[in-house]
Amino acid sequence: MLATTKPTNFIRQIIDQDLSAGKHDVIVTRFPPEPNGYLHIGHAKSIWLNFGIADDYNGKCTLRFDDTNPVKEQAEFVTAIEQDVRWLGYQWERTAHASDYFDQLHGFAVELIEKGLAYVDSLTAEKIREYRGTLTEPGKDSPYRSRSSDENREMFAKMRAGEFADGEHVLRAKIDMASPNINLRDPVIYRIRHHHHQRTDNAWCIYPMYDFTHGLSDAIEGVTHSLCTLEFEDHRALYDWLLDNTSAPCHPQQIEFSRLNLNYTVMSKRMLTQLVENGNVQGWDDPRMPTICGLRRRGFTPASVRNFIATVGITKRDNVIEMGVLENSIREDLELIAPRVMAVLRPLKVVIENYPEGEYEQIEAPNYPRDASMGTRTITLGREIYIEQDDFMEHPPDKFFRLGPGREVRLRYGFVIRCTEVIKNQSGEVMELRCQYDPDTRRGRPPEGRKVKGIIHWVSANHCVEAEVRLYDRLFSEANPQADKGRDFKQALNPGSLNILSHSKLEASLASPEPDARYQFERLGYFYADKNSGAGNLIYNRIVTLRDTWARIAG
């Protein structure tokens, strides 16, 4: 069932309460990625949450890039991220950047200095770490903590003017070096980085830190609910402190929810980057990647991704979702919209000996048997066809109701054939089948006096097109590739995650697929033309297999 009812979760409950208490008139959220990499399906959870709330509450969600670290960020990621969000089906009024607020942010920093709530620290990074204390021991004050407001203002001005080298000084909030919450032990809020910024160019050589930037940017934008993941729970105290101690225009509420985890894959940007750089996959949009661009290239629909997120829900519990849930959501969507066609992945030639040579029959096959409005297309059947290697067994086990020596099977939309001869090569491999067909079983007519349970797909040998078909399987062969901390997660990679078949035979209509169309190759799965596919070089990606009860029985 596609989720059509409005989602409910603890965050929406908080919003409902805030609304009925008159705390806000309009709900404002934001999706705040850092433009330092590609989005993955975990981000889709946040996008769905933030944009979905804005949509349902008639509010506003802005896409804001948290571009406060010029060393890591690039403009090309901004474009890619925008494209991904749009692909998922969301719109926003304007693209914001934290860097848009650098002037205001700088003003807030000066304000803190003037209030005696921030100071320039001249300790080295190592010393700062030492002074911070540990999880169980309090930190101690920096000797620079007591600089006067004037001196701090002057020093900070010099930092901004570029008079110091990277790392010489930082600006710190003056809170409490003994706080049990380490985020409150005088966090660094500005650092010196003589580095070109993808948007502000060389206008700045000091850049604000995430904690300082994030809440204040939320406030500048009038965000009402600032939704983030669990690891920021400890930062909320700082988020609130900053808002309470500056003249920020409002005080958004930070609410944390748990990240999305999927088994048989990894979701960390660091690990995904490794896979790309190490050549384990062919890029960020490799169809095996859990990235948005990977899923897109694989053939997932935006609706299926949204529905998947809606299905797994929003809570504060750590969770690992089974791949099967994602697969179910794409099958559910495609079942209703994908035209059915026939394609033979691993071809086995069949000659129907009693079918006249050079003669063919045209069959009007429905594009979608359950819905006539999706039309039909014509397929050709003749003496020579290809069937799937898997649909023939020389020594079939019980319950195998496909083809075997002397057995009968129906060609989908065609007639019943009986296998009369098996032709093998010298090494004993089956090369070709000889069959006889029963003319009385055309157009669906059942054979006299016997039952034919097996129905197999096929293509006409003289009317099919050849294509490369890429079969994808899970990227890792272990449910949790990171389980063993002592070993490289790449050891858990599934060597069979990509299987390329270069001589598959497809029915003629697949030579020029409709743009952005997903097809069901009957009995096999759902397929999508790869971005590099074209006339004369057809490439289809398998999105997902069909459920396959036989495969389970057969092992």
Next chain:
RNA sequence: UGGGGUGUAGCCAAGCGGCCUAAGGCACCAGAUUUUGAUUCUGGCAUUUCGGAGGUUCGAAUCCUCCCACCCCAGCCA
């Protein structure tokens, strides 16, 4: 051993003191229908059970206490 979180079936997840002898989805198991071993449909799937132990209450998964397990935090990353 400091602080912040979380614990409901194999995986998610509703539940917010009485209508819970605990929704729903995925997975799984039976069966029906089927020219896709698909889809669809039916039934089964936590009967003193909600991490554990106590307690409050006429009544608790829901409130209190203690305990246990797991996750996050010591970047001039986000």
